[in-house]
Amino acid sequence: MVYLIGIIFLTIFAAINLTVGLRGWIIIRQLLPFINVYLYWILFAFIALSFFLGRLGGKFLPSTVDAAFNIVGGYWIAALYYFIILAVLLAIVKVLIKLASSGVLFRGYNVELILNMSIFIVIFIILAYGTYNATHSKIIKYDIAIDKRAGDLKNLNIVTVSDIHLGSIVGKSRLNKMIVEINGLKPDIVFLCGDIVDDDISPFLTENMGETFKQIKSKYGVYAVLGNHEYIGGNIQEIEKAYKEANIILLKDGVEKVNNSFYVVGRDDVSGVRVNGKKREDISKLIERCDKTLPIIVLDHQPVKIEEAKSAGVDLQFSGHTHKGQFFPTNLITKKIFKIDYGYLKEDKFNIIVTSGFGTWGPPIRVGSNSEIVKTEVDFK
Template sequence: MRLITAGFALLTYAFLNYYIGLRGLKSINTKVPVNKYAYWVIIALLASTYFVGMIGGKYLPDRLGHAVNTVGGYWLAAFVYFIGIVVILDVFRILGRKLNILPGFLRDRTWLVAAAVVLFVGIILAVGTYNAVVPRIVSYNVSIDKKAGDMEQLKCAMISDVHLGDTIGRERLRTAVEKINSLNPDIAVITGDLIDREIEPVRKANMLEELKGLKTRFGAYVIMGNHEYYSNDVKEITRMYEESGLVVLRDKYVTVNNSFYLVGREDYMADTSGYHREKLSNLLDGVDKSLPVIVLDHQPKDLSESRAEGVDLQLSGHTHGGQFFPISLVTKGIFEEDNGYLKDGNFNLIVSCGYGTWGPTVRIGSRSEVLDININFPYSS
């Protein structure tokens, strides 16, 4: 069934790329003659580059692999906007001809319309690149009505979905560490997908060495996301994370400063990857819930479990906030909260749209972020 679905999706993608290419060719040909064979080779290369990078990127030289992934990612983003714009323009074109309201200069200068579309999409990608590579600090204030030892406030720095690999490298991680350190946090947490899927690019560039520069009072913690499981070597990733100074929480909890519990959950992918995601009720067995309970869970779904178990604060990522419009509309429909803060009684949820990107290095309607979470314990004062 999965193969049938994947095959149908690829055929649809190929057809839509052909549709975009055909409309572009007809528009350009009205102004300048185009070598059709060269044109279609370029379209085919652009359409297939992302999948070449995803499947065969690890077999390519580092720079070539990076270039293939970058070009493929940008085409994927451009494709989304091109197909939407071309469909809208074709609807207007058909209606305009039937109703005889299409201006003559548009009928005769389709190349000008095509140039305007390319320019518009180019501007979108440029703005989206800025949003993706220039991170901002987003602050949240949360109050938990429990006593946390002698702590009145906890300052937590959080990043999620860095996706280190062929596209996002060591410099971006260094910037994240610098941003985190600038907050002078008590703890730092990484809520999954620190690595994209391939370990080798991360290992070759010694990317995780940057994490040794994190400066906190009570340590830095990490959980697994679905992409760590895509690597098919979670044990090695766990070892690499621990070697870089992170405390790995895989269905386990720690008591921090004798003041609160920090619980890290396995991702939902664990159950399909030869591992097991424990029920939260079992995981919290023995936890003193008179202390604050903070849960790290990569995917913000099935929140009823956290509510039922008296979790005070859940920190999640995964959604990317949709990363770019119109995909953001999909994540808003799937998740109760796909980006931001949700409060329901004593339960608090913060979902980060992420620090890195998946696929295109583009964000429209979201921005790369480091979270500055100030957690207050009024009962401790």
């Protein structure tokens, strides 16, 4: 069954690429007739296969070459995505033009060339905007009240970041900017809600990103949970070691009492069972380790089964994972999959905040979603 799905996917992928390639050649042939057809298709094949070359080439390609393939491949996937949408719209436009003008309106013009060029121009504009939007983060602020005493604390300034996806695309320069922004918010505590690295821990280690994380200034430290991409990478022990050396307190179904005032409960990601064969601990069992008279804050990478957290007596949960779809109209799908795919939801005494994340996966663009850092001011009783 898996092989059949793979064959179907590759067939569709090849068909879409062939369609794009043919349309591109029509434009190139008319505007730049001196371009050699064989050279065109060789370059096109490299671009079309770059995503796979980047994903599979990490073990045998130089890091700079692998990074280039990942970047080009990411953009190409996004371009194909929007090509499909625009091609459908274009077909509708062509029918409307034909019905409205009977060919008179565009007589003397190469309508096919104009419409094909318009697709590529619009895609270029979308990718340019998406790149800018993905690399310029916003600070999203929430104010929450928890009806519990928290020792001597009256309020808590929490800064949350998720889905950084550090790797060949989101590198150390963006990490440096993120740390500056975090410190500018003067956090009492910092939460990292999974997918800190993008599958492969190697760029994190070779670029010494752990030392950058040590620059975070936080009164009560930096707490993190694993996401599905840490598990996809498959080097959990190496990741755990790297995070510890970076002064990141990693909680895998762990509970920490902070300043005798509140609890931080970090859940193992639901995807972990596929790697280690062990289901994560039930949230109600984790909460049994807590004094429920104190505030209980949960970190869970994926916002799934939130009713269980609510029933267990969790006061506040932070999640990520969804990227809010990352680029429109995928956000319409995440809205259907998750009860809350982005933003803030309060049900009785249970509060949950889902962030769209800081980095990107695959295409390094954001359209209809933000790269963000979340600042949450919590007031206690």
